[in-house]
Amino acid sequence: MATQPKPGSGPLDYGSRLWLKILFIVIYIMLYVPIITLIAFSFNTDKRGVVWRGFTLDNYTKAWNNSALIEAMTNSLTIAFIATIISTIIGAMVAVMLWRFRFFGKGTYEAFMGLPIVIPEICMGVALLLFFNVSGMMNFVVAMPWPLNLANIVIAHVAFCFPFVTIVVRSRLVGFNRQLEEASKDLGASEWQTFWKVIVPFMMPGLVAGALLAFTLSLDDFVITFFTSGPETVTFPVKVYSLVRRGVSPEINAASTVLIVITVVATIIAMKLQAPEKSGKG
């Protein structure tokens, strides 16, 4: 006769199976050990970064005093900042357009908007490299003073960031009650006033989440920047790439840790804003 299963050992209580728990722990360890060791060893005194020799902040001071690294970081943040503003504005505009209007070939247009997301990054990178060279924009832009010499990279980043903003903002707009818009117009507000006073405040959580997404995407991008930057322009990932090719150093760990903290904080804010229980109030 079958015995009564104890609580937690029923046929569907997979969550309490030992093998699944062990597997979980193993995979989470695999995911996090490399990142945690990277962060931990940014505080290590050992130059070769292999053995733990003691706690220090020297690597951070060294990274901070490394002008090439700081220049690369400044470039990356500047690019991400400008690209985020442009992507958020045009991405949100396209989202409002797609939400509000029906038009011939809308499905095709949406697929077209999704293309930069599905196409291999390297293809987009080399296409832009070719385009900037043939059109003469590369030579023109590279000769300009900072920050205008970053224009090519910003243009490229906007091209792959704003479709993501469109997706995020559009999913926010789906929950919008169009009667609010009608009420606003009935009460005498113009198209423009309705947009600013009714639609934009409602979109705000989506706008912030989309902007943060664009910011992280831009800050993280290596492949497209690698191809579209001129020989003199270096961003943080491009700099790290050239350093990594030469070997491992605790200075890179320190700089990487700073970047990890920036992106993780931005991501957590974005996730909080998108959490369903918060989005209803807008």
Next chain:
Amino acid sequence: MDNWKDNKNVFWTLAGPGTFWLVMFFVVPLAFLFIMSFGGKAIINGEMSITEYDYFTGFGNYLRSLDPLYLGIMWKTIWVSAIATVLCLVTAYPIAFGICFAPERWKPILLMLVVLPFWINLLIRTYALIAVFRTQGYVNLALGTVGLGPYEMLYNNFAVIFGLVYVYMPFMVLPLYATIERLDKSFLEASLDLGASQYTTFLKVTVPLTMPGIVTGVILVFIPCLGSFLTPDLLGGANAVMIGNVIERQFKAANDWPFGAAISFMLMFATFAALMLRAFIASRSRGVDV
């Protein structure tokens, strides 16, 4: 929803900038690349020019990409991506399954922990893997304490496959989680009640019902693997060249842009073939949201 003709000014103002940007800085560059893929180095005064190109020289670049050397690299790219995708599926399925059956309060945290590494810079994650696997790395250090090694773990196919699995795993977990979460658990109970073993229930009930998530996850991992450049470049080195590395070399060191353009299009064709396969599978399983 309004008809666009009712308010043309608003429509064009909203659609204009985005459409312009995408056409100008995405479609036009790709068109340039497409034209370039049929081009070749110009011959000026009997010498091959370094900087000038002829626009149409035939299908030579595409024919050259079918050379056994490049076909071999393409084939290798496909199987490395395929192995990485299968390994992703095998590790992500229990993870997604476990999260769905985990206590309610643990779910968001467990899910967040899977997704979080995805937000960390790809380059930094790859660098972190190098530090773990290099000859003086932590794995070898740990092996050394028990008298093993050191082993050369970087710069081979193993390192590339491991790197790809490590980097793209969140793409597999999320769609799997979404479908398993929606799966009606009473089907599993019914199957078990009717005498099927856990194993049979998994193969005959759970897997078929979560197939849409499996297909989406496989595509989401397989496509970026095909086009990956950084992972094989840093973890594979010269021993594990993938198609992305060939493209990069043509545009940088080898300076043969027309050939690089042709290979880029071969890669894009492969990507679209994978996407069309997904659309085909989706249309066959009508009613199920893939």
